[in-house]
Amino acid sequence: SWEKGNFKLNRVDCTVMFDVGNTANALSWIRQAEMNATLSHRGRGQVTKGSTLYFGKSSRRSSVKFYAKGEEFQKHSHAAFLQLPALVDYANRGLRCEVVLRSLELNHRGLSSAASWDDLLPLQIVNEFIGRINMADITAITTDRLDGLTPSFKNVYELWKCGYDIRSMHSRTAFYRYRKGLMDALGIDIATVQYKQADNVVPFIRIVEAKPMGVPDWAIGTDLYFDGVI
Structure with missing residues (x-):
């Protein structure tokens, strides 16, 4: 039955937010990653929609994107949410990473059934893809x-x-x-063109050193948080 996960998945989005301090740092990381990063089997990233960095956007198997959550939150959130300082601060600190697995990749990994997934697997997959990013430094x-x-x-x-x-x-x-x-x-990849950076660029933040953001304590027990239990 569907309650046991016996249904087919055609796409899964695995997401995580990293605490990089503020929106400026998130945008700085995206700019530097656009210029200096490659993802194995996907090549160099491409910025679209203003400041969203994609790797493998047109791939039929999988893709990765990064964006500044604070910027996205300001553009698309309900006006009432923008009046909540704690929520705005939480969004502003986030660098959002989303890994999309499509049918071909799900089948290849044996993950096309919902029953094959557990609570830890999405983060493991995100970390796997992040580990494949080579940042020229x-x-x-x-x-x-x-x-x-x-x-x-x-x-x-x-x-x-x-x-x-x-x-x-x-x-x-x-x-x-x-x-x-x-x-x-x-440990450098000369396939990426090394752009010279201005002295006032926010220092590069290694994604592997950024802290994953969990659910803030103040949100638990409020209407802002859904724990997945029906």
Whole structure:
């Protein structure tokens, strides 16, 4: 019966909110991720609808998106909710992540039946996809690590760091050789163009270091919170 989860799922949205402090930090992370992040098997992200970052938006299997919850809350919430300071503050601190699994991916994972799901699985899936995001971060690369590179690889790294599109400068074979070598040696992905950032950009916040947001204590027991029990 449907009460036991015996029904087919064609799409599942797995969501989590990360506490990044405020909307400005959330938007800063999105801007930097747009410029410097790739998702394995999905490639580079694309910002649409103003400030929503998508990976694999057109994929028939799965996609990931990030957006500033505070900004979305201001645009789409009921006017009465905007009069609740605690709720507004909660939304403003959130960087929302949504992983969408469609039929092909659900079938591949053996998750097309609702009975296959439990309360912990959605967060596990979100963490899995987040773990596949590679964020180019040149700030942690020290001189001794560069000394281990051959001159040709070092030159490619320096060009990439200055914002050059390495893919357009080399043959496909050479590009992927450099890409793999620098990924192994430095953990960077030269498939992403490294944009130079202004000094006043909010410091990059690593998503893995942001704190997942649970249900606030003040919301439990109020009409604002539904615990899923019918």
